[in-house]
Amino acid sequence: MTDQAYNFAYLDEDTKRMIRRAILKAIAVPGYQVPFASREMPMPYGWGTGGVQVTAATLLPTDRLKVIDQGADDTTNAVSIRKFFQRTAGVATTERTAEATLIQTRHRIPETPLTEEQILVYQVPIPEPMRFLEPRETETRRIHALADYGLMQVRLYEDIARHGEIATSYAYPVEVACRYVMDPSPIPKFDNPKMNDCPAIQLFGAGREQRIYAVPPYTRVVSLDFDDHPFRASKASHDCAICGASDSYLDEVITDDAGGRMFVCSDTDYCAARAERGE
Amino acid sequence: MYVAVKGGERAIDAAHDWLDRARRGPAAQAVLDTDQIRDQLAIGVARVMAEGSLYDPDLAALAIKQARGDLIEAIFLIRAYRTTLPRFGAALPVETEAMRVKRRVSATFKDAPGGQILGPTFDYTHRLLDFRLMADGELDRDDTDGTPPDPGAMPCVDAPAKPALPHILDFLNRDDLIEAAAPDEAVPGDLTREPMELPAERPLRLQALARGDEGFLLGLAYSTQRGYARNHAFVGELRIGTVAVEMDIPELGFAIEIGEVELTECETVNQFKGSRTEPAQFTRGYGLTFGQTERKAISMALVDRALRWAELGEDDQGAPAQDQEFVLSHCDNIQATGFLEHIKLPHYVDFQAELELVRRLRASVEDPAQEGAE
Structure with missing residues (x-):
């Protein structure tokens, strides 16, 4: 069912080589944002063009691909991206986290721990963790070069002064390998600890912003905090209404007009597997 | 018992089918011909070529037809196509x-x-x-070339x-x-x-x-x-x-x-x-x-x-x-429209994280004893 009109995984080999070079550089300098000549893809910017280009450059015919959005394999954009690679690369796909060799994700890290055999590709809207404190790229590049992250510390402090805690619940900034402050993409901060010392390769692609960055396997990833206000991974204080899990990130679902609601796992594979096993 | 929402794939297929029929319009009407678009809507075609960075009036006309007249969507189609074209070299500067x-x-x-x-x-x-x-009642003219x-x-x-x-x-x-x-x-x-x-x-x-x-x-x-x-x-x-x-x-x-x-x-x-x-x-x-x-x-x-x-x-x-x-x-309108429109994609996870945070912050104001709890 591969579309023969296109090269394997859509991009031409020169473009893939350019992206692979950027990926190698990104792995060599963990957390550093490597500029790359992002291409215009047949899906819009904001739909995961960066992740799609990283996946296209990393994918092998023997890979088994899983695509999730908000933790689910069946959300519309995950379906669309999976179909794109089925059509242009003809690779096998799966919804099982454990069976996948390459997982492209938007906004979540799977609950099932990843392994050394896996690559996790994140779709990134704004790669620059300092962007909303300093809109100028020329300035944020200087900030990273000098590791001059005081601005971020001040912001986190101001949050505590105003709200009593750090009021960032997703895209919570991390420090990678004791050097670069990095945006983990808009994953809930609940997922942040999974990035630390992770056996899998974690690659981040931002298409519109033309940046690739990476966290190599077994790298120290620390969520920024203060000694007296330590980082806390938080989630809704419920159990999943379907599988009963108490350790997974939950979506809140409104069930009726009267404000009725329930909480279910955002990771559909994790939830289905647990329900199947009757846990 | 609630069952997680499924059917994304079928919904996408159905949406594409509807889109295709909407683009065609009533079957009784003549089909819009891309030659007509190229020649009679030439200013729109020019904009699509200019911002699509690809000089091809026929493809620009096709893009306008396929995009139902949405020129930014047409520009996007042209840009995506342009990505796939091999680069032979550079022309001399035009005079x-x-x-x-x-x-x-x-x-x-x-x-x-x-x-x-x-x-x-x-x-x-x-x-x-x-x-x-x-x-x-358009004037019949035979000199409109x-x-x-x-x-x-x-x-x-x-x-x-x-x-x-x-x-x-x-x-x-x-x-x-x-x-x-x-x-x-x-x-x-x-x-x-x-x-x-x-x-x-x-x-x-x-x-x-x-x-x-x-x-x-x-x-x-x-x-x-x-x-x-x-x-x-x-x-x-x-x-x-x-x-x-x-x-x-x-x-x-x-x-x-x-x-x-x-x-x-x-x-x-x-x-x-x-x-x-x-x-x-x-x-x-x-x-x-x-x-x-x-x-x-x-x-x-x-x-x-x-x-x-x-x-x-x-x-x-x-x-x-x-x-x-x-x-x-x-x-760049393709970058801009992509990022602008992407906020209609699902953001349940981020929003859930925000909801949980706002609820906790509110609770700590209403009951200061809860501050720092959990």
Whole structure:
């Protein structure tokens, strides 16, 4: 069912080589944002063009691909991206986290721990963790070069002064390998600890912003905090209404007009597997 | 028992099917032919080519048809297609002086060698709806092949002895009244092949502006006219016409013509610079775009001029049009529309994280004892 009109995984080999070079550089300098000549893809910017280009450059015919959005394999954009690679690369796909060799994700890290055999590709809207404190790229590049992250510390402090805690619940900034402050993409901060010392390769692609960055396997990833206000991974204080899990990130679902609601796992594979096993 | 929402794949297929039928319209109507779009909606086609960065009127017409007339969507289709095209090499710089013009006006001189040629312009039409076009009462004419009505209205430039039609600003240049158009032999970068680095030099800025959104550049250019980095632009010359595209063929050892493109070129004459020691001189802004796209070309020239403040020793007034990082990062409508529209994609996870946070913050205000709990 591969579309023969296109090269394997859509991009031409020169473009893939350019992206692979950027990926190698990104792995060599963990957390550093490597500029790359992002291409215009047949899906819009904001739909995961960066992740799609990283996946296209990393994918092998023997890979088994899983695509999730908000933790689910069946959300519309995950379906669309999976179909794109089925059509242009003809690779096998799966919804099982454990069976996948390459997982492209938007906004979540799977609950099932990843392994050394896996690559996790994140779709990134704004790669620059300092962007909303300093809109100028020329300035944020200087900030990273000098590791001059005081601005971020001040912001986190101001949050505590105003709200009593750090009021960032997703895209919570991390420090990678004791050097670069990095945006983990808009994953809930609940997922942040999974990035630390992770056996899998974690690659981040931002298409519109033309940046690739990476966290190599077994790298120290620390969520920024203060000694007296330590980082806390938080989630809704419920159990999943379907599988009963108490350790997974939950979506809140409104069930009726009267404000009725329930909480279910955002990771559909994790939830289905647990329900199947009757846990 | 709640069952997790499923059916994304079927929903997408159904949406695409509906879209396809909506695009076609009532079956009783004649199908819109891409030739008709190319020839009768030519200004829209030109915009799609200019901002799509691909000169192909047939494909632009197809894109407009497929996009149901949404020009930004059509531009996106063209950009995505462009990505897949192999790069054989670069053409020689086109010689706009040798342009076969269909329109050429100057606002700075009443007459100049080559004359003023209005061409097919809306400029002096009365904007009254012509109901004949709707009532099928269009005049039957057998001369609508795009040629000028009166051959005498066109300069005889079919076999141009170069230069066919001198640039009007050259007359100013001859007397040193205007800055020289920097003859730069350096090979410009290519923003579609290398990531843009800021600050960007003028060639890259012009590339970005040439494919930038017409509406965005129009608004910025207008803001300079209203005083946000005003630079007093006159349209020194605006010309629209066809130029030959030539390419060096290594096997032949010389350049041959491989086709021709229609271009709009706008050169503005702007506020002069100078001092007690340096004689006053006008400055330039430049716009060059595919097809008949003069609103865009003029806007581009004004914004180009505004972005040159530093090299011309002007003050940074803090105006949006002077801020190259602001202009270049936001002028691309495909980037802009993608990022804008992506907020309609699911964000349940982030929103859930925010909900949980706001609930906790509220609880800690209502019951201070809870602060720091959990």
